[in-house]
Amino acid sequence: MVEILPRHLAGAGSTDLRTAWPFPFDEDWSLHQPEDRPTIAASPCLRLRASHLIHSTRPGAYGRWITTAHRDPFGPPTWQITFGPDTPLEFLHDVHTELLDLYLEDPRAGQEWLFENNAAPHEAYAPLLVRGWSHRVEISGSQFFTSPSALAGVQHLYATTDSTVPTWTTWGGDASAPTWRGEFSYGTPTALVASFIASLISTDPVRRTVKDIPAQTRRHVYEAPLATASHQAPPLSPVAPAQCRVAPTTDRAVPAVRRGR
Template sequence: MPDTEEIDGDVYVSPRHLAGSTYTGDPALKPLLALGFDLRHDGLGNVYVTAADHRVRLGYLPEGDDDGLWRINAYRDRFGPPAWGVSFNDSAPTEFVTAFTTALAQAYTAGPDTYLAEPDLKDPVLGAFDAVVPLIKNGWQFQQPRWGVIALQPPDGMATCEYTTNRLDPEKELTTLEARWHLWGGPKSGYARWYATATTNTPITLVKAITQSVSDPTPVPRWRDSMFPRLREAAHLTSVTPPPPLVPTPLDVQNAATRRLPALGTRIVPRWSTASRPVLPGPRR
């Protein structure tokens, strides 16, 4: 457990799909910046991170045209349309974005065959199953929302992961919520609701990084007062500050003293060190 002073929050929140954003993008940018990605920003406060070969681009857009705070695209042709795109809105827990960018940094290091790997074209549904395994392991259950959609929800029903099996418009996948993968959570309406999308050709390993983080049972730290009230009401909060130590009872003190006494018949020999004073001889009998 980290030191209390190093934890950015005063409560732990679980499940994490009810934690809300941390309102800082630094943790999610760090994995790509560590690889030497170029970082630029405009006068509005938007941040743009680009790989040296321009095959991967990330936008952190607090002043964008919509609530899509994070937009990450990868390109086969640096002058062509994106091969795939992933987005997170401004209410998405930052841990989800960080999990994705960490996996993306690893995939980019491995090369184009990894970060541009296309799903199994023969059986895309079977290939996509690997990304929902973390959800199933953490208690999410299959739902039947509508034809052409595979959905899973956690026991509290306050998050959803949808995988669409129908044919989709590539342009709409990049610009709307009509994407191959659509995850969301939080109250049914309001600013506290978060979402994430991933288009058809997003490598399954990268989608899996998101689903693993979303369903991870490990609580995340937050500042209680910065959380939306509806999230505080729905989530389980635990104080970061550990409980005060228990005051020892008289019996505890007695037992501790007993353990420190030497065994009956044991001879106590004084320890000698360079700092010890010489033992003076006692009087003769």
């Protein structure tokens, strides 16, 4: 077991459902794990649902993580988040932790933070600029943010209101053949995108076995044995120095944006 940076190149790690979904299943949230169908978690009101497609006949769907919010629990999704099977588990955990926070805060605030997206998009993507990510804007209505190593990216459709296309798309690895991909549909609260981006650029290492690291990104990661890391000894060392880029320079993750009050 080693500690890895950058996080977006570390691979999925485990697929532990209770880590990906930090919901209070011992209270009132439900968890359904049928043998031949997707695993589904749901809030008591059924307006939030998370699924892991471990069984699927749809091409490319195996292993996907899909989270939906329903203003009407018996109606179609109001917004949806989708992550590919190789998305780092830490990203899933942080997004769903923020989602649970929004859900629990709604009754106290007297507002529907899950459906009233009153935070500006720049509150989600500004930390990328602080970390030195490049920024490109197209007149077609898209803006792109690319990591210094060019091995992670975020696309934002800033001019769309089309609920059939993702407003935010993110990926890790080479853009032409990413190791994982995530999508946030129109209407997804900015706080959830911000939570994801904070996890994406965090300089807290993630733990993996060497075999967990995708072969195509292995030369670009920094790793250190757990014993070395825990004793504040040398910094993470590159696996292949000639191919590596320096990890983000700040020493802590940028916190996720909070809802406007």
